[in-house]
Amino acid sequence: MDFAMRVFDEMPERNLVSWNSLIVGFSQNKLWYRAVEVFREILREVSVIPDQVSISTAFSICANTGSLYMGRQVHGVSVKHGLVALAYVKNSLMDMYNKCGCFEDAVNFFRTIEGRDVVTWNVMSMGLAHNNHFEEACNYFWFMIREGISPDEASFSTALHASANLAALDQGTLIHNQIIKTGFLENVAVSSPLITMYGKCGSLVEASRVFEEIGNRNVVCWTAIIAAYQQHGCAEKVIQLFEEMLADGIEPDYITFVCVLSACSHAGQVEKGFSYFDKMSHVHMMKPGPEHYSCMVDMLSRAGRLEEAKKFIKSMPVEPGPTVWGALLGSCRNYGNIELAIEVAERLFEIEPKNSGNYVLLSNMYTRYGKLEEANNVWRRMEVNGVRKDPGCSWIDIKNNTYVFMVQDESHPQTVEIYEMLRKLAELVKKKGYVADTQLAVNSTEEYKEQSLWYHSERLALAFGLLNLPDGAPIRIKKNLRTCGDCHTVIKLASEIFGREIIVRDINRFHRFSGGLCSCGDYW
Incomplete structure (x- = not known):
């Protein structure tokens, strides 16, 4: 940029293209303060009037620096010069409001736009996802399709990201159908988040299937499948995939190593973990x-x-x-x-x-x-x-409905049946040798410690799943906190007693229970 600035200073004549080249250059190199200075000079120049490139770049600077005050001023400039209706400007304006935390302003502006194209919809969907409104982000994806707008790779990527964060497998599967229908499956910018979505929704089989179908795999695809297996506690598979990736000549990136080291951590493979950590610096020339x-x-x-x-x-x-x-x-x-x-x-x-x-x-x-x-x-x-x-809660999806349970929850219409199922489960696990770990019931009196453990939210969700899901169907439970050790023991035994695969996604990782065993190997 120093050379670019020198050339600019030596120009005998400067037009708007010259000024825009400079502001875009500073912006691309993340020299935000210098870019702002150039934009202000454009406004002071009598011989030039800002166009959509100047304005949209200024909005991008505000979005990246979180400068709402300047963003509103640039909004005023765009209105003054009649540029606010242009595609680049309106999309950059929405993006700025979303990234500066003014979500409502972005939504209100979006509703005023006529002739919305796919980029406009994408910017709004990304803003929703950025502000953790994942369900609305998915809804906007379907609204866009209903308006006759064909989704592109950014549309699919954002919708899959939102579904993954909701752990909404049914929603993700519908999006997958659209990907196949529109021929985007070979696009790595779509297939990689598709792998991530299935992994975060607890379906490793589907994640692996998508990965196997990708022809030209890059580091993002490899990292997505490695991350999926790491989240599910399959450390040996993570290491196997990592070695296969290296054998294919793919250089790992920052995130790949995070996944591999985390897998070694959860598997107790300390020496192997240190070996990979050393290779980061000495073999792959990457700074930890x-x-x-x-x-x-x-x-x-x-x-x-x-x-x-x-x-x-x-x-x-x-x-x-x-x-x-x-x-x-x-x-x-x-x-x-x-x-x-x-x-x-x-x-x-x-x-x-x-x-x-x-x-x-x-x-x-x-x-x-x-x-x-x-x-x-x-x-x-x-x-x-x-x-x-933070209050602990667990939720389970059945027939496109989400059912949320709190500790000692009695608000559900099936409360009597749920608690009866828990009593039945308690009898069955005790026959298998279960002894309650009452040390984990720290907020209860000694007399009620064991009883209070049975009213944890994940057990209520499990009982509800056993009552309402067909025999043999996997039970998928999500929890907003770390699952407790006693619940881990009970669910492990329940998977054997009922012959069910039970998948619990807590705040840290997945636990896949089957046949009385857990994918974490009880090391978590």
Whole structure:
């Protein structure tokens, strides 16, 4: 850009194309401040009037910097010069409002646009997805098709991304049908998110099938299938796919290594994990990032090597973030190291004071070891900081309807049958040798600890699924928090008793239960 600026300065005559070349150049090189300066100079120039390239680039700068104040000023300039109705300008304007957090303004502007093309719809759908309105993003995809607009690769990619985040398998399957119908299956920009969608919806078989059908696989396709198997705890398959990718001459990227190191962590393969970590720098010439260091700390912590994990954190060339300390805190709970847990929790309280999970985890540890006063102090600290515990909930999809369950939920019309199924399940698992882990019922009195475990949201969803899904059909449950160890044991036994595949997606990963076993190998 220094050379470009020098050429620009030496030009005897400059027109709008010259100015636009400069502002676009600064924008493409992410030199936002310099780009803004050039745009302001364009407005001051008497001999030039901004066009749609100038304005749309300015909107893009505002979107990337989150500068709503400037974005509104540019909006005013576009109206003043009669440019707001032009395709580039209106799409960039919507994108700016979405990325600057003014979602309602973007929606209102979208509704005023006549002759909306596929790009207009895509920008709006991406904005919905960006603001976590995933269900609406899917709806807009179907609205667009009903208006006679043919989706392109960006349309499919956004809709699949939204379906994946909703874990809406039925929705994703319908989108897959449209992809086949319109001939986009060979497009890697569509097939890769299709793999991700099936993986996040708990259908590894379909994810693998899509991957096998791709002819010209790139690193994104490979990473998508590796990530899918990693999320499902299939560490050996992840490593196998990674080695196949290398053998095909595909160079792994940043995300590929995150998936591989995470797989090694969840499988307890510490030495192999360190081998891959070293090869990142020495073979693939890639500088490890925060996520890679987090995986390494998680790997050592899960293996019970807490002091090694602590030393590794101190040796890191980057400042350890909340994911690094959070990995260590979780393993302190698993291995009962309350002294280290207190030290780590204090670090986390400083870094992310509003994260309720850290407070709850430390409080539960105090309660488990009989330190009730200290546990109460943690809860009081939460109140002082204005932090509220996220309520646990689980949901299950049956016949295009989503049913949500909270802990001890009695709001469902089938509540009597659900609780009767839970009583039946309790009798059956006890015959298999189940003994409740009452240490996990930290908020209940001793008398009701075992009973309270049976009213966890994922068990209510499981009972509902057993009652309403056909025999042999897989049961897919989603949970907004980490599933508890006692529920993990019960669901594992239930998969054997009822001969059902049960797939639980919690906040961290998938657990695939079948025949009394879980894909995580009880190492999670």
